[in-house]
Amino acid sequence: MTVGVDLVLLDIEGTLTPTKQVHSVLYDYARPRLGPWLDEHADSPAVAEVVARVRSLAGLAPDAGTGDVLRVLHGWMDADEKIAPLKTLQGLIWQRGYATGELVTEFFADVAPALRAWHAAGLRLAVFSSGSVTAQLAAFSRTTDGDVTGLFSGHFDTVTAGPKRDESSYRAITAALDVDPARAVFLTDVPEESAAAAAAGWRTVGVARPGEPYHAADFGAARTVASFDDLAFVPAALLAAGRELAAEAARYAGLGWMPGTSGNLSVVLDRDPLRLAVTASGVDKGELTATDVVMVDAYGEPVSAGVPSAEAGLHARIAAVAGAGAVVHVHALAPVLAAERWPDGVRLSGLEMLKGVGRGAHDDPVTIPVIANGQDMGALGDAFERGFRSDVPALIVARHGVYVWGADLRQARHRLECLEWLLRFALATTNDDPTKEL
Numbered sequence: 136m137t138v139g140v141d142l143v144l145l146d147i148e149g150t151l152t153p154t155k156q157v158h159s160v161l162y163d164y165a166r167p168r169l170g171p172w173l174d175e176h177a178d179s180p181a182v183a184e185v186v187a188r189v190r191s192l193a194g195l196a197p198d199a200g201t202g203d204v205l206r207v208l209h210g211w212m213d214a215d216e217k218i219a220p221l222k223t224l225q226g227l228i229w230q231r232g233y234a235t236g237e238l239v240t241e242f243f244a245d246v247a248p249a250l251r252a253w254h255a256a257g258l259r260l261a262v263f264s265s266g267s268v269t270a271q272l273a274a275f276s277r278t279t280d281g282d283v284t285g286l287f288s289g290h291f292d293t294v295t296a297g298p299k300r301d302e303s304s305y306r307a308i309t310a311a312l313d314v315d316p317a318r319a320v321f322l323t324d325v326p327e328e329s330a331a332a333a334a335a336g337w338r339t340v341g342v343a344r345p346g347e348p349y350h351a352a353d354f355g356a357a358r359t360v361a362s363f364d365d366l367a368f369v370p371a372a373l374l375a376a377g378r379e380l381a382a383e384a385a386r387y388a389g390l391g392w393m394p395g396t397s398g399n400l401s402v403v404l405d406r407d408p409l410r411l412a413v414t415a416s417g418v419d420k421g422e423l424t425a426t427d428v429v430m431v432d433a434y435g436e437p438v439s440a441g442v443p444s445a446e447a448g449l450h451a452r453i454a455a456v457a458g459a460g461a462v463v464h465v466h467a468l469a470p471v472l473a474a475e476r477w478p479d480g481v482r483l484s485g486l487e488m489l490k491g492v493g494r495g496a497h498d499d500p501v502t503i504p505v506i507a508n509g510q511d512m513g514a515l516g517d518a519f520e521r522g523f524r525s526d527v528p529a530l531i532v533a534r535h536g537v538y539v540w541g542a543d544l545r546q547a548r549h550r551l552e553c554l555e556w557l558l559r560f561a562l563a564t565t566n567d568d569p570t571k572e573l
């Protein structure tokens with residue numbers, strides 16, 4: 136099931152990394168270094184704050200020595216207590232371990248490809264872990280899949296957001312990231328965390344990985360997966376565009392302008408960098424669903440899963456050069472016949488319908504450019520650009536079809552319907568004299 140979201144919030148232990156890695160690798164690394172760290176960094180304000188918090192939380196005397204503080208810290212670690220001063224200290228120790236290369240984070244095999252794909256598709260990624268933000272940044276700087284810190288735009292821990300089982304923590308993250316929780320999803324292996332996020336309005340997915348402590352946990356109404364391979368997230372805007380494109384394509388197919396699998400449509404999602412939602416290639420455009428859509432870049436190359444229209448490169452060029460918000464391409468017959476009759480451009484004049492393609496009046500003529508067909512979208516784009524005029528929102532590709540664009544799909548459709556009418560009129564009224572121009 137494909138889900139449209141803007142942000143994916145991730146728990147670490149049991150979700151991104153095996154639990155045993157935290158317990159046997161990270162804890163084993165930190166445990167013998169806690170005491171020496173306290174001694175070596177006694178003058179550091181951060182460590183002084185940690186020691187004071189431990190004394191206070193554990194009910195020790197304000198001047199309790201390092202030995203007592205250490206005993207408390209070891210007790211918390213053995214009980215796997217997620218207590219802030221312990222997490223802060225562990226984070227500092229792990230930071231050094233990652234910096235020296237002694238520690239390397241091991242992700243589950245499905246994690247890095249999924250994170251990269253979601254990031255490339257324009258989703259924001261963030262982390263919420265009981266491990267400190269310092270520890271998170273260090274852990275992601277050296278992983279079995281390289282440095283992945285660049286994929287994340289937010290890090291939260293129990294100090295910056297609050298306890299992971301409290302609804303208020305998820306509200307704090309929503310506010311900090313300025314995201315609509317209904318368009319954000321939290322992935323965790325702990326049912327209580329999932330329930331807290333859901334109570335704050337987030338979408339949630341339970342991650343029940345085989346062999347992990349919570350593999351058989353009950354996530355209630357939340358969806359549960361065993362691997363990120365089972366997740367299909369796309370930007371909410373892409374899915375919404377897919378819905379719009381599918382409805383629009385069905386209209387054109389109904390008119391008979393998209394025979395077979397011909398034709399393709401696109402809308403601009405973003406201008407900087409340019410991103411378009413374009414219909415998938417090789418499918419019956421009358422039968423599209425919201426997920427038959429691919430996000431492409433300024434060259435028509437896919438940046439989300441799926442195979443975009445083979446003509447996506449020309450859509451992107453038109454969107455960039457003409458500043459269009461939507462581009463439609465159909466295989467209606469009239470434009471191709473008109474290009475056959477007037478291969479140097481189709482001149483239209485003296486018709487009220489010209490207002491429908493952006494002319495000021497019936498006596499304001501327009502020439503629709505015609506370019507030769509080809510399979511190289513870069514070459515077609517160059518040919519389009521050479522003949523481009525900002526007041527002509529259409530292009531005929533000879534022996535192929537027509538492209539029309541506008542601020543949105545609705546305007547592009549209105550222009551296309553009027554242009555098709557004009558071309559049919561031109562063909563019909565010059566049948567007896569093919570050399571005649573309107």
Ligand SMILES: CSCCC(=O)C(=O)COP(=O)(O)O
Binds near residue numbers: 394397398399445446
């Ligand atoms: C019979 S369709 C030939 C390809 C074409 O011109 C077209 O418009 C459809 O291509 P797409 O890759 O968008 O399916």
Ligand SMILES: [Zn+2]
Binds near residue numbers: 464466535
């Ligand atoms: Zn085509």
